Amino acid sequence: MNKILKPVAHGACLAALLFVADAQAIIGVAPGGSVARRHAIVATETVVASSSANASAAATANANAAAANANAQAAAAKPPEPAPAAAPAGPPPVGTVVTTLPPGCAQTDLNGVAYQRCGSTYYKPSMMGSNLVFVVAQP
Amino acid sequence: MNNSMKRLSSWLWPALVAVAWPVAGHAQAGDIDPDALTLLRKSTDYLVATKQFSLVTDTTIEAVLPDGQKLQFGHRVAATVQRPNKMRAERVGELIAQTFYYDGKTLSLNLPQQGYYAKADVPPTLDGMLDVARDKLNVIAPGADLLYTNAYERLTEGLTSAFVVGKAVVAGATCDHIAFRNAEVDWQIWIQEGAQPVPRKFVVTSKRMPGSPQFASVMSDWQMAPTITDATFSFVPPKGAQRIDFMPVAPATSK
Numbered sequence: 001m002n003k004i005l006k007p008v009a010h011g012a013c014l015a016a017l018l019f020v021a022d023a024q025a026i027i028g029v030a031p032g033g034s035v036a037r038r039h040a041i042v043a044t045e046t047v048v049a050s051s052s053a054n055a056s057a058a059a060t061a062n063a064n065a066a067a068a069n070a071n072a073q074a075a076a077a078k079p080p081e082p083a084p085a086a087a088p089a090g091p092p093p094v095g096t097v098v099t100t101l102p103p104g105c106a107q108t109d110l111n112g113v114a115y116q117r118c119g120s121t122y123y124k125p126s127m128m129g130s131n132l133v134f135v136v137a138q139p
Numbered sequence: 140m141n142n143s144m145k146r147l148s149s150w151l152w153p154a155l156v157a158v159a160w161p162v163a164g165h166a167q168a169g170d171i172d173p174d175a176l177t178l179l180r181k182s183t184d185y186l187v188a189t190k191q192f193s194l195v196t197d198t199t200i201e202a203v204l205p206d207g208q209k210l211q212f213g214h215r216v217a218a219t220v221q222r223p224n225k226m227r228a229e230r231v232g233e234l235i236a237q238t239f240y241y242d243g244k245t246l247s248l249n250l251p252q253q254g255y256y257a258k259a260d261v262p263p264t265l266d267g268m269l270d271v272a273r274d275k276l277n278v279i280a281p282g283a284d285l286l287y288t289n290a291y292e293r294l295t296e297g298l299t300s301a302f303v304v305g306k307a308v309v310a311g312a313t314c315d316h317i318a319f320r321n322a323e324v325d326w327q328i329w330i331q332e333g334a335q336p337v338p339r340k341f342v343v344t345s346k347r348m349p350g351s352p353q354f355a356s357v358m359s360d361w362q363m364a365p366t367i368t369d370a371t372f373s374f375v376p377p378k379g380a381q382r383i384d385f386m387p388v389a390p391a392t393s394k
Contacts (some may be wrong), residue, residue, distance in 0.1 A: 048202045049345045049352035050324060051281040055297035057273075058345065065348045114381040121188035127257040127385045129277035130230075130237060132250055135386070 091121045096136040097128065111138045175301035175317045179328065182336045183291040193219040193365035194337075197357045198281045203350035218364055220286065224264050225372040228280065239278075240374035241268050248278070255383050256376050276385045282341050282356045297321040306332075309339040310359050315333035323347060337361045 050061035092098075105118035116123040116134060123134035186192075199213045215233065218228040222245035230236070240247040243263055249256040259276055261268040272278040280286065283305050284293050295301075298322040307316040307329055314329035325346075329340035343354045376382065 045343075046202050046204055047348045047350070047352060049202060049348070049354040050199050051198070051278055051279065051354040051356075052284050053319070053321075053324055053326035053341075053343050054293045055321040055371050057284075058321070058343070061345065062347045065345075090343055114383075125253075125255055125381070125383045127248060127255075127276075127383055129279070130248060131240075131257060132143055132253055132383075133386070 092136045093121070094136050094138050097133050097137075098123070099131070099133055101134055113139065115139055162377050167308070171298055171301045171366065172303060175303050175319070176295065178300075178303065178315050178317055178330055178336075179294065179319075180291055182330045182338055183294070185336050186285060186338075187222075187288050187290065189222075189363060191219075191221040191363075191365060193217070193360075193362045195356050195360040196282065197359070198355065200281070200354045201350075201352035202350050203348065207350060208322065209350055209352065214281075216281070217239055219371055220265070221367060221372070222265060222288075224268070226265060226268070226286075227371050240372055240375075241265075242372045242374070245374075246276070246278070249374060249377070249380070251377065251380075254377075254380050256374070256380050257383050257385050258374075259385055275388060277388045278385075281354065285338055285341065294319070294326075297323075310357060312339050331375070335361065335363070 047065035048061075050058045052058055052061070099109055101123060102118045105116040105123070108115045108117040108122070110122075113124060115137065116125065122137050122139050124137040126133055126135050126138075194217075196216045196218065197213065198216065199211050202210050202212065204210065214230050216228050216230050217236070218226065220226050224241070226241040228239040230238070236250070236252050236253070238249045239250070241261065244260065245258050246261045246268060247258045259271075260269045260310060266289070269280060269283050269286065272280065273283070284290060287293055298319055298321055300318075302318055304316040304318050304327075307314050309329045313332045315332065316327065316329050318327045319325070323345070325344040327340075327342045328338055331337050331339050337358065339358050341356045341358070345352050345354075
């Protein structure tokens with residue numbers, strides 16, 4: 001669980017994986033699966049096959065994969081960030097996307113939205129493509 | 140040649156012949172064989188003319204991890220289509236259960252295990268719905284190419300090669316196996332012989348992606364007179380289910 005919540009700064013990266021064409025197959029195993037745990041941090045570098053034989057659609061899928069690789073390379077080229085010594089302490093920032101909730105959450109209805117409240121953090125359930133995700137929110 | 144090499148070569152012979160035979164018959168595989176297009180057209184025309192049908196697809200899709208390791212994921216989808224504007228697709232698997240309903244106005248996605256559903260207004264045609272689902276909702280129907288009314292045009296856009304590989308059997312059905320290439324992907328289709336030329340298998344190789352991952356779909360249990368009721372395409376939220384929103388699609392290149 002920690003590993004999934006850990007890439008707080010990488011929430012957008014996980015989102016990029018989710019947006020790669022047909023990535024639903026990957027996220028299908030995310031809840032409780034080991035793939036997401038091990039690889040969520042580097043998810044942008046993962047490429048997924050196109051399910052379309054249409055040249056234009058496939059080109060889009062390829063472009064997405066290329067962009068993911070470019071991002072991965074750019075990230076690798078950056079100097080390493082300082083060790084996140086104090087990182088685990090704070091709550092994940094608003095907008096962080098996770099596929100699995102931390103333990104001990106309770107549904108809390110606010111303004112017509114069924115949030116999941118986990119400690120002091122509110123998660124809004126949403127559909128990202130055909131995958132259920134939870135987005136850290138400030139109700 | 141020593142004995143063991145002789146044995147090896149005699150053992151290899153049938154395999155090599157089997158592999159080389161269809162290719163040898165198409166020495167100019169870089170060209171577009173009109174027979175391949177005719178077979179494809181027969182299938183796409185048949186599917187477009189079929190007003191309602193149901194089938195089961197077993198799909199696998201590959202992902203390539205950063206270190207090059209390839210993983211394969213699979214899903215079974217039971218789909219029912221009624222042209223021009225109804226569809227139901229039920230995805231089942233060990234870790235996922237979800238049903239899509241398209242009633243001509245709304246696309247609903249129900250997650251019965253989690254108690255959530257999402258809905259979105261979509262265009263009043265199957266083609267329009269598939270486009271909006273993909274572009275605005277990031278909901279991709281695997282192998283959707285075959286469902287469009289212009290399936291033939293979509294599939295043959297930018298073809299650089301097409302040839303008939305030969306006869307093959309897919310899940311007990313004799314098929315024509317055809318191979319195509321365009322600038323982005325290589326793809327293959329297996330079309331059932333006879334009066335119902337439905338696709339039985341569809342494989343797409345993303346040859347420009349690292350590791351050349353593949354998508355494959357095996358289609359079975361084709362029913363041309365499926366049982367359809369009012370409930371087939373209309374979604375009624377289960378009691379207690381929570382409605383949630385589709386997240387807006389962000390550019391795929393955002394970091």
